Amino acid sequence: MKKHFLALLTICLLASCAPQQMYYWGDYNKAVYDHQKEQTESSKKVLLKTFEEIISKSKKKATRKRVPPGIYADYGFHLLQDGQLEKGMRMLEKEKELYPESEQMVNYLMSQFK
């Protein structure tokens, strides 16, 4: 009985404390970490897919309904590294549009691939 009460109390506390996430992140942390560790074609594929999934779901999920800060840029960077220059640059432009404060950082990144 005591156990049940504690469990219920914990759930109530969490429900009142835990704020809803502002952004949708999918498996971002795991995909980034796995790719950094493995550096294989398949880990790269998973990472690129993760970015696509975050971008396609962001507008419907989480409270801010926007692609999270840095996601377009991170996706663009990995596309550039993958040799997909045109699409990569397009993603970087999107980052600047959505988050103007990223302009200098994105311009720096673009200069590395020109």
Next chain:
Amino acid sequence: MAFLIIGCSPKIDRLTAYPNLYNEKPLSIIVMPPINLSTKVGAKTSFYNTLTMPLAESGYYAFPASISMLFWKEQSAYDAELLIDKPMGVLNEMLGADAVLFTTIHSWRKVALTSSVEVEIEYLLKGALSDDVLYQRKGLLTVQSSSNSGSALADLATNVIKTALTKEVDVAQKCNEYTFQDMPRGKYSPLFGKDGTSGAGKKEFSVTVTQ
């Protein structure tokens, strides 16, 4: 995700604890590679890659870790310990960063008996133009799986599952999430500028975080 909250009644508010952060109102934050003083080799990567997400969730614009890393490598600035006391203006000039986040991992050890991981870590956010300390906390965090029964013998049976739950990257994520809970919210948060009277956590704290 569940946090075991210790010391629920904070003694000071955020405006008092972090006045410089409220003054400067930084938006963009660049994360330095962690200074790893622990014996755990993977700690640096685990923390480095999990810092941007909680910063974004707190209302800030955090530069992606991958792109920052390209920059750190190009600038031969991978060793944050050489930079922590230096002026940060150049990061604002070159990348437009308003603030720089340093982390120092003091220790990382596995506690076999309870299948938990104990991490001592320090977070330091500095203004890129002012070089002022905007936010600073140091925590001793014990990250343990929620399936822990408190009995070493019973836990032994479920050890396999718990080892999987305490992966390095999850441990780092828990530490960051817990610590940043009291960080004043940034411009993209609906609470921006409104949380000055909310409670601040202790500057130095010790806590058990469950997954």
